[in-house]
Amino acid sequence: MNLFRTSAAVLALTTGLLALPAHAEVVQENVSGDPMYTANAPAGYRMVGDILIARPMLLAATVIGTGLFIISLPFSALGGNVGEAAQELVVVPAKETFVRCLGCAVSGYRAD
Template identity: 35%
Template sequence: MKKMLIVFLIFAFSLSAKEVPSSGEMMFDLIPIRPLGLAALAIGSGFFVLSIPIGLLSADPRQTLEQSARRLVIYPLHFTFQRPVGEFYGYMEEIEYVSD
């Protein structure tokens, strides 16, 4: 009985290993990638401000502006400031947003 319990606990609480980024990946992220993300955020914010009048003329302005804000502002914001240093996930993968 004890052996069965031990085997069950081993498989029930299996550990998942997370890959730790190397120092080279972290430096590559900090020096060229984060400043480029900041530039993308600034440019995307500018384009979003310019697209507001056009979005207000669309059939569903709320959805259009939310989608524009998500693509032009929110994704670069998360990529630049909320992503762990050295971790490069795929474009728009692993990002979950709760919409009201």
């Protein structure tokens, strides 16, 4: 009986959490009428997901990319593309980790 109650509780909580983003999108309104307001103001569930899932993964990608850059440095130096390797392996993940706003899908920083 205890296994049944535990399974039912887990199923109910999982279903509720999966329905939360759909419900949050319906409730959110653009009061100002400005389309940039909704683009620059992410919902709370996106912020929570960003801080709990995306940022730790991006930090790990930055650390792993830095290690790979150090390992590949002699080869990229011989090939003459140290700048490109540093940009793609270290700088891009670091910018997404530390510069992008919390919950935003696109970084506000442009390297044009």
